[in-house]
Ligand code: SF4
C-alpha cells in the first residue's frame with residue numbers, strides 16, 4: 001500500500017509566517033496530532049544549526065509544533081544529541097546554550113531543551129533490530145523513554161551521505177556517541193600531502209586527536225581515527241582523500257538501521273516533517289552561512305519516514321531537474337540510505353503525494 005505524503009507549498013523566499021501557515025495546513029489536513037495522547041512526553045527532534053548557520057529550521061515552526069502538542073494534552077520537549085565533532089554542539093551544556101542563542105530557548109519555544117543522550121553523548125539504550133549490518137543499535141536513551149516523537153528535518157545535501165533529511169536526522173541525530181562512531185567506522189580517510197596547506201583546521205576539529213603534523217603537512221594516525229569524517233568536512237583545500245563508493249554506502253546503511261531502531265520503537269507514535277526551505281549543499285553542522293542552492297518548495301509531512309525522504313528528493317528533482325543530493329554531491333548515491341531503510345522495513349518508497 002502507498003504511504004501518504006502531504007505537501008504544503010510556499011513561495012520561494014517565504015516569510016516565517018508563511019512557513020508556519022504551511023505547517024498548520026499539514027497538521028489540519030493530515031491530523032498529525034493524532035500521535036499525541038494526554039500526558040505523553042513528546043520529543044521534538046530537530047537541528048538548531050551550528051554557529052553562523054542561518055538556514056536551519058526556524059524557531060517559529062518549532063513553537064507552533066510545541067503549541068499543538070500541548071493542545072493535544074502532551075508534554076513536549078525539544079531534543080538533540082551531542083556531535084562527534086568539536087563545535088557548539090559537542091556536549092549538553094554548550095548545545096543548550098547555543099540552542100538558546102539560535103532562538104530555541106524555553107521563552108521562545110515554550111518547551112525545555114533536554115539532551116536525549118545526556119551530558120556527553122553516552123546516555124544510551126540498546127534496541128534490537130536484527131538488521132543487515134547490526135543486530136542491535138545504540139541510541140539516545142531519552143528518546144526511547146518518550147511516548148511520542150516528532151522529527152523535524154531540514155533537507156540539505158551532505159558531503160558524506162549525499163542527502164540529509166529525515167532518515168539522517170533520526171539515524172545519525174538520535175544515535176548515541178557509540179552509535180555514531182559505529183556508523184562512521186568503515187571510513188578511514190587519508191591526507192593528500194600534495195594538496196595540504198597545513199591550515200590545521202582538521203587538527204582543531206578532529207575529536208580523537210588523530211591528526212598530527214608530519215613534514216609540514218597534516219597526517220592521520222589510522223589507529224586513532226574513528227572515521228567520523230570531520231576532517232573531510234572542514235578541509236577547504238580538498239586534501240582529505242576518502243573512498244566514497246565503499247564508505248558512504250556503509251555509513252548510509254548503518255544510519256538507516258539506527259533510524260529503524262527508533263522508528264520501530266515509536267511505531268504509531270511518530271510523525272516526520274521535512275522542511276524544503278533554504279536548502280543548501282551542505283548540512284546545518286557547517287559553521288558557515290550557506291547560500292541556498294535550490295528555490296524553496298514547502299513543507300512535507302508523513303507518518304512514513306522513508307516516503308517523506310523519497311518524496312523530498314523527487315520534489316527537488318521536479319523543481320530543478322536534479323535531486324538536491326545530485327546537485328549537492330553528485331559523487332555520492334544518496335538513495336542508498338532510502339533504499340536500505342525500505343529494505344529493513346522502516347517504510348515505503350511508494351507514496352501518494354497529496355498537495356494541499
Ligand atoms: S584542513 Fe586540509 S589543508 Fe588544512 S591541514 Fe587539514 S588536510 Fe591540510
Ligand code: SF4
Pocket residue numbers: 189205206207208209210211220224225226227228229230231232
Ligand atoms: S582523522 Fe579520523 S577521527 Fe579525526 S576527524 Fe578525520 S575521520 Fe574523524
